[in-house]
Amino acid sequence: MGTPEPPDPHGGNLQAAARRLGCRPQQLLDASASLVPFGPPPRLRRHLIRALSSDLRDYPDRDYTALRDAIAAWHGLDPARVLPGNGAAELFTWAARDGAAAGLSLLPAPGFADYRRALDCWGGAWRQLPLPLDWSGAGPGPWPLAEAATNAAGSGAAVLWLTNPHNPTGQLWSRATLEPLLERFALVVVDEAFLPLVPGGEEQSLVPLLTDHPRLVVIRSLTKLFSIAGLRLGYALGDPGRLARWAAWRDPWPVNGLAAAAGRFLLADQA
Ligand SMILES: Cc1ncc(COP(=O)(O)O)c(C=O)c1O
Structure with missing residues (x-):
């Protein structure tokens, strides 16, 4: 057997x-x-069939300039603050490399297992912060671990990983209660993979805080919203120097040509 x-x-x-x-x-x-x-948008399927003629033969643009521009325009950011990745999961790996170098990571629990996988890649130390499991259900709510995280930061924790809305509970945390945490840690990684799916979610996004907080990284996924998990596409938003470092570490073409074509198409089509 x-x-x-x-x-x-x-x-x-x-x-x-x-x-x-x-x-x-x-x-x-x-x-x-x-x-x-719903499955992938039918217009995307048609676009990908066309992209088989234009985006299959050649290596993708190493800088993903057009894709970065489309993502940057979507968020109203400088393209230097955007790094497309092979799904959010790939970008957690690079966030974890920075995290492991910075020190102990705090992971709210129960939480998404991939942050641990990413930290374990680099031998990064982590500890769980247990979340209270009773809440009103109304969102956005206050992040309930502010005091525990502040105490942990006081005793040496360097990195905080947040998921907004949280996985697996679906809780949406308010930006107002997350913002003060940005001053307390050497690195705050915020996974907003599901935020565009939540009514009123974008109002709680930390993306508008990026320009004032170089220690903040926001990671987004396009796989949930557009039902394209098989294609693999996500992006990190953060400090240009940090993202340039991540880009230099990884392999030259982490986002394949069809995924890059899909991203350009989806983000150009605001509808
Ligand atoms: C909270 C969270 N973030 C990120 C991901 C992974 O996203 P991607 O498919 O872009 O790698 C998942 C997948 O389930 C998830 O639950």
Whole structure:
């Protein structure tokens, strides 16, 4: 008998689940990956078919200039503050390299497992901050760990990882209660992967604080909003020097040509 596969820390691994259950991946309804249920936009499918003729043969633009410009225009930022990535997950790896170098990371728990994966890549130290598990359900709410995080920062914690809205609880934290934390840590990584999906979410985004806070990094994913998890596309927003450093560390073409074409198309089409 073979060794059973360990449970996957992230859902959405349909192939492994199908192997375990002895069925085809297409026979499973996956409720574990939080993607919009509509499927990729039909106009994007048509665009990608055209992109097969224009974006498949050549290496992608190493600077992803057009994609950066489109993301920067979307957020009203300088393109130097944008770094596209192979999904948000790739960018957590680089955030974690900075985090591991800065010192102890605080991870609200329960929380998204990929931050631990990223920190473990670099031998980064981390500790969990337990979240209270009762809340009114109304959003945006105050971030409940301000005092615990401030105490931890006082005793040496250097990095804070936030998810807004939180995964797995869905809580939306208010910008007003997150902003004071930016002064207390050497690095604050804010994962806003699901923010565009939440009514009123963008009003709580920390993106408008980026220009005044070089220690803040915001990471966004396009895979949830547009149901393109298989394509892999996300981006980091932050200090230009930090993002240039990350770009120099990673491989030359982390975002493939079709994903870059999809990003340019989706962000140019505000509708
Ligand atoms: C909170 C959170 N951030 C980021 C991701 C990963 O995003 P991406 O598909 O862009 O790597 C996920 C995936 O489930 C997630 O739950």
